[in-house]
Amino acid sequence: MNDVNLLTLRTLLDAREASILAAWLQNLNQVESMAGRISAADLDDQARQFITSLKRGFTSGGTDPRGPEFAGLRDVLTEVSSSRALHGFSPGETASFVFSFKQPMIEAVRAAAGADIEKFLDISWDLNQLIDQLCIFTFEMFQKTREEVILRQQREIAELSTPVVKLWDRVLALPLIGTLDSERTQVVMENLLQSIVDEEADIAIIDITGVPTVDTLVAQHLLKTVAAARLMGADCIVSGIRPQIAQTMVHLGVELNVVSKASLADAFALALARTGKVVVTQKAKV
C-alpha cells in the first residue's frame, strides 16, 4: 500500500466514520443471523472498537495488517473471533464481521474517487488486500480458539475416563475403559497414586474389562502402573481380563506377573480377605 492511498483511506475513515459505521452495522445485522445471539449494543461496541483501532493503525503509518502498528486491531479481532468461537458461531458468521466492512468502505472510496476509475481501482485493491488479511487473521484466531476448546475437552475426557473409586476402607478400584496409550497411562498412574496417598489404600484393583485389546505395549503400561503402586506401598490386583484377551496375550507371549482375577468381584473378595474382612450371609428371615 502506498502512502497516498493510506492517507486517502485514513481521511475517508475520519470524514465518513459515522456513515460507514451505520452502513456496516446494518450489513452486520442483515448478514449474521444474530438474533438473540449477540446484542446490538455489543455488536455496536465491537464495530466501534474495530474502527477506532483501525484508525489508530493508519495514523501510526501502518500498511501491513500483521505489523506492530495494527497490534491493537488484532487484539480486537482476537477477542471478537474467540468470543464467537466459544459462543458457537460458524466460521462464516465470524468472518462476515470483517467482510461486511468492505462494502461501506468501497462505497466511500467510490464516492471520494468520483470519475477517476484508476484511482478507485488502485485504492480499492489496497483496501481489499487489507481487509482480506484481517479476515484471514480472524479465521486463524477462530480456529485457534476452537482447537484450544478441543484440547481442553481431550484432557477432560482423559481425566473423566480414569476415575478411581473407593470400594472399601483401604481398597481402591480403577476401572479402565478404552485403549491405554502412554499419555493415558501417565494420567491413570498419577490419579491412582494420588488416590492411594489420599485414601491410605493398601490394595488397588485395576479392572480392565473395558480395555478392548491388550498388546505388549498396553501390558507394559499396566506393569508400570502396578510397579509404581507397589513403590507407594500398595498391592495391585488386575481383574476383568476377557477370555479372548487372555488367549491373545498368551499367544503373544505377554506375561503379566501380577495377581490377576477373572472378575472384579473375585478381586474384591481377595482384597477383603487380605485386609482381614469376611463377608457372611445374613441368616434368612423366616
Next chain:
Amino acid sequence: MDRIPILKLGHALLVTIQVDMHDRLALALEEDLTAKIVSAKARGVLIDISGLEIVDSFIGRMLDNIAAVSRMLDADTVVVGMRPAVAITLVELGLSLTGVKTALNVERGMTLIHERLVEAEATDGVDDD
C-alpha cells in the same frame, strides 16, 4: 560433611531423609547404615523418603543396594512415604526396587517390621531390649 541421622528403635533402625540427596550423602548413608545394622543387631531398616522430592537413577540404585546389603546382614528394608511423582520417575527409570518392601507411611512400615521381629523372636529368640 552432612550426615543423615540413623535412629535405633529396638531392633529396628529408622532413617528419615528430609533433605535432597546428593551422591556423596547417599554413599555416606549406605556406609553408616551398614555399620549400624551390625552394631545395633538390627532386624529391620525403615527408610522414610517422604521428604524426598527428586530422585535420579543413582539414588534409586542406592536404595536397592541398601536393601541388598541389609538382606545379607539379615535385616529387612522397608521404604515408606514415597511420593507419587518419585514412584513414577523410578518406574520410568526402570528401577522397580524389587528387593525392597514398601509401605504407605511410617506407621504401616513399622507394622511390617514388627511382624518380622515377632517372627524372628519366635524362631531364634531375639529379646526385645
